[in-house]
Amino acid sequence: MEFKDKMDNLKSLKEDQLRSNVLIPLLSRMGFKAPMLYHGPNERGKDIIAFDYDKLGKKTYIAVVAKTGDLNGSSSDEKSLNNVSIQVRQCIYEPYYNVFSMDEVKMDQVWVVTNGRIVPGAENSIKGFLEDSKLSRFLRFISVEALVQLIDEHYPSYWDIAKETPEFVKGQRDRLVKFSKGLLESLGASERGIRDIETQLLNSEFIPFHSLVSNYKLTKVSAYSIELDKISDKYNHLFFTETVEDFRDIHFSFRKILAKHLLRMEEELKNYAELLKLYDPHEFQEGLRSQLKESYYISEQISDIFHGFDEYSTNLKEIDLFLNDLNKLGKLDWALTLFDSIEKSSNKIQKYLNTAQKQDFNFYWKITEVEGKEIAEFNYENEENSSFGVKMERQMPSYGRSANKEINGKSVIAESSFELYKYIDSTLLTGK
Incomplete structure (x- = not known):
């Protein structure tokens, strides 16, 4: 592949592709340890974090600011340069919280990498944004030309997979x-x-x-960890009512939002604790004034938490009423078995969708006895002897600018579970 073709290849990449497909594998092959995406709302300027050991065995950290397109020194590109400058400043001044060693570390180098050109003047503009001119020694700028050379030297399999070494694949x-x-x-x-x-x-x-067979759910997947959350057995079922859609999702989503808000609040409270270490009245005053300007976020978070709690409580009350009514009739275990049997049919439905050459479906369910228990059995499109059913189109309508989505086993299960709720409500609960 010619040099120009390689540059064109890199220039065609979006920012997320540049980070994941090029920079992280490149850093790994250059000898850096644990390169990982740090991109997100709390990145503090750092798109990628990695470290290496110096000759004395001390860890040295680098942060990568990844950008697409040219970095110009002209006034017309001032906004773009300001954004890069802000990220660089955050990389240098704001520490990185290492979740593995549970401590804060500062960056030893910051690399600004782009899949475009770095026009003369752009480097000086970014360096000039730093309060301390000496900090510019921490900066490295890598243009598309330099990036091609680094890939040629350390990551040639990016251009040709056949050049990947067996040791690396192993x-x-x-x-x-x-x-x-x-x-x-x-x-x-x-x-x-x-x-x-x-x-x-x-x-x-x-x-x-x-398949999902436990009361655990993946609630967070990141470069650092995979986190599981849990719900008690009583509520680990695909409940649907007139106003509540799958209470498990409501439960896990609210807990995830709560954890995120509490983490941000913890960071702000830590900043206030640092202010108490300032003994000079003017330093304390200025530090507190600066912090108070940003602390509106805490009040917003508390408001969001209260609002989310109200919605959570309303949905939980609705589910409890449904379960209590079934329990009074001695039908709680019967109903839960029906809901569970529908959810376990997801793969069977997906296989049917993959083979059926049609656009409109009528999915039917038959309540039948298996091993002494009544279950809801997927009856395909056979209406005879069926207890309830749901009509769906292959292309699910969406709203706004989003394109229509194709139905799958999961969406059919959701609609069918709601139809089961209506079946139970009409046959057992209405007029109780």
Whole structure:
């Protein structure tokens, strides 16, 4: 591939592609340890974080500010340069919280990387934004031309996958296996079960089947961790009522938002604690004034939490009324078994959707007895002897500018669960 073709390849990338497909693998192959995306609302200027060891064995950290397009020194590009300058300043002045070592570390270098040109004057404009001119020694600027050279030297398999070394591929495989085994272990899988799945994945083209069978749910996936949240057994069912859609999602979503707000509030409270270390009255006054200007976020968060709590409580009350009514009639376990049997049919429905060559569907469910328990059995499109059903189109209508979405097993399960609620309400609860 010619040099110009390589530059064109990089210039065509979006910012997220530049970060994930180029810079992180490149840093890894350059010898940096644990390069990871730090991009997000709390990044404090840092798109990517990585570290290396100096000759004395001390960790040295770098932050990467990744941009697409040219960096110009002209006044017409002042807004773009200001954004980069702000990110660079944040990288240098605001520490990075290392979730692995549970401490704060400062950056030793900041790389500004773009898949475009860096026009003369742009570097000086960014350096001039720093309060201390000596800090410019921490900066490195990498244009598309320099980026091509780095890839040629350290990551040639980006241009040609055949150039990837067997050792590197083996290392990737080993890390994926180790991660998968750890995840399965945290979910309660036995040592024998983990070993069987590992053997299947490494030696067979068939991927083991998986489904949601516990009261755990993935609530956060990031470069740092995968977090699971939990809901009590009583509410671990796909409940639908007239006003509540899948209470589990409501439960997990509110808890996720609450945790995010509390983390931000904790950061602000830490800033106030630092102010108490300022003994000079004027320094204390200015520091407090500056902090108070940004502390409106705490009041906004508290307001959001109260609003979310009201909605959460209303939905929980609706679900409790439904469950209590069923319990009084001695039909609670019966109804929960029906809801669970519908949810377990997701894969069967998806297979049917994949093979059916049609646009309009009438999905029917038949309540039948299996091993002494009544379940809701997916009856495909056979209306005869069915208890309830749902009519759906392959293309689900959407609102605004979003394109229509195609139905899948999960969406059919959701609609069917609501129809089951209406069936239970009409046959058992109405007129009670």
